[in-house]
Amino acid sequence: MKILVCICPVPDTTTKIAFADNNTHFSTQGVTFIINPYDEWYGIVRALELKEAGVATDVHLITVGKADAEPVIRKALALGGDEAIRIDTDSNDTYAVAAQIAEYAKTVGYDLVLCGKESIDYNNGSVGAMVAELLDMNYIGFASKIDVAGGVATVKREIEGGEETDSCNLPVVISCQKGVAEARIPNMRGIMAARTKPLKVVPPAAIDTLSSIVAYELPPAKQGVKMVPAENMDELVRLLHEEAKVI
Amino acid sequence: MSVLVLVEHSGGVFKKKSLEAVQYAANIAKGLGTTVTAVAVGDADNANMQGLGQYGATKVLHTTDTRLNEFNSRAYTKVMLAAAQKEGAKVIVGLHDTVGKAVTPRLAARLKAGLVAGAVSYPDLSKGFVVKKNVFSGKAFAFVNVTSDVKVITLMPNTFAVVKGEGSATVENLDVAFEDKDFSVKVVETSKASGSVPLSEAELVVSGGRGLKGPENWYVLEALAKELGAALACSRPVADSHWRPHNEHVGQTGGTIRPNLYIAVGISGAIQHLAGVNGSKTIVVINKDPEAPFFKAADYGVLGDAMEVVPRLTEAVKKFKGN
Secondary structure (H helix, E strand, O other), X not given: OEEEXXXXXXXXXXXXXXXXXXXXXXXXXXXXXXXXXXXXXXXXXXXXHHHHOOOOOEEEEEXXXXXXXXXXXXXXXXXXXXXXXXXXXXXXXXXXXXXXXXXXXXXXXXXXXXEEOOOOOOOOOOHHHHHXXXXXXXXXXXXXXXXXXXXXXXXXXXEOOEEEEEEEEXXXXXXXXXXXXXXXXXXXHHHHHHHHXXXXXXXXXXXXXXXXXXXXXXOOOOOOOEEOOOOOHHHHHHHHHHHOOOO | OOEEEEEOEEXXXXXXXXXXXXXXXXXXXXXXXXXXXXXXXXXXXXXXXXXXXXXXXXXXXXXOOHXXXXXXXXXXXXXXXXXXXXXXXXXXXXXXXXXXXXXXXHHHHHHOOEEEEEEOOOOEHHHOOEEEEEEHHHOEEEEEEEOOOOEEEEEOOOOOOOOOOOOOOEEEEOOOOOOHHHHOOEEEEEEEOOOOOOHHHOOEEEEEOHHHOOHHHOHHHHHHHHHHOOEEEEOHHHHHOOOOOHHHEEOOOOEOOOOOEEEEEOOOOOHHHHHHHOOOOEEEEEEOOOOOHHHHHOOEEEEOOHHHHHHHHHHHHHHHHHO
């Protein structure tokens, strides 16, 4: 069984977001990029566990990005995985990213494609389901537990107000969230091994871009907090009712 | 040419966020000089479907098949595709929730339509088709211009207040030729928390952090939430310590919510936590540490011990509701 894990470099979670060029570009100055936590903690680690358990034969990691994405891919390879693929193009358009991944995936034929439930930068959460459609595969979103045996995936996933367990035949695309696996820290052997693992740079397929970000905006600053004495919760209720009008 | 909107129901009753989506679609349709067609799947109630007219739908296309009672992204996508073809839809609206996030990307990929996921504004047609959305988990907004012929938008729930109007929608059956593979995902088991408000669509949220000291103290938050009719949430350390289930975790690596009122108790307000909740319309912070950064992001602050302040607030709410 071959597994493809989609990974996305994202700004570190502590990043203070700022924009450049008249708010048309995200300012990457001084920003540390990490593997999107949902891709790393859950997708990559679960794929590795399935390989260690003898269920999977190959674990490939794929990202769509320019050369500046390579340090993040090396970090991902240090966790494990047999090879990495970088599609040499950059885009904020979900369709363009998904279509690039799908084009490559077609040439290999994966049984299981894992991705995070969303990337913490653009929060679209759309690439996985798009890849599933483009490859005519099943899709299960928001997984918190993934088991694969005998060509069948059994997946516990979040639904509105609860959880359900689904099962379906492979191939399937699954988006991962907390619960799927426990985060791992790469060890020295992994880091050394990652240096010599294959990192294939693939020229992009001819794919149309269907959307683009034209501007950014920071949320408006709060007016300043109004402190209410701890003894006077009637006053807080009054303010919430009369001033904020939320209760 | 109409604007299409996928509506979700629970036991035949349409969810509030779906009414919001219909109203959102209706406002887009008005700008484009067209009408709204809602798409309902499964055992939706006829009177309730007609009732979508009160939120701006002119027509409801309804597809029934017993197999649709279990969610399958392929089957739902096929229904939406059939509806889009029938209506010649150029704009398709869904919700940014577990259903919408599985269906709309499939649909967009199939139609080669640009997708805006998690919209918080109407499209600005003066500059193309520009929609504002959350990015960096609530730390910022991006304006996305969609350039494809067909456009797909998922609306962030609780972005617009829902206003009930007049009107009745006509209901038409939509026959869809399904294949076996459309139902290839089988539901083995379902467990739903009964009676509680789902966090993603809650208007009021009471949330706790490490300052509560332990899960045994959560009863004060539960009492307040019950009195308000609010959902419960928590910060990441609380979920990581298994004090509370991880589906209550809000923040950059948990859920992003935008309730009308967010009451944060014993949460210091790390940047990752703020990211998930700063879309809230009003934020109340209760903390005994005057240096807690969350106070800077709050509308109202109470400096004090949670175990004393929260029960007092619960009593005050009870008194207010009694009047």
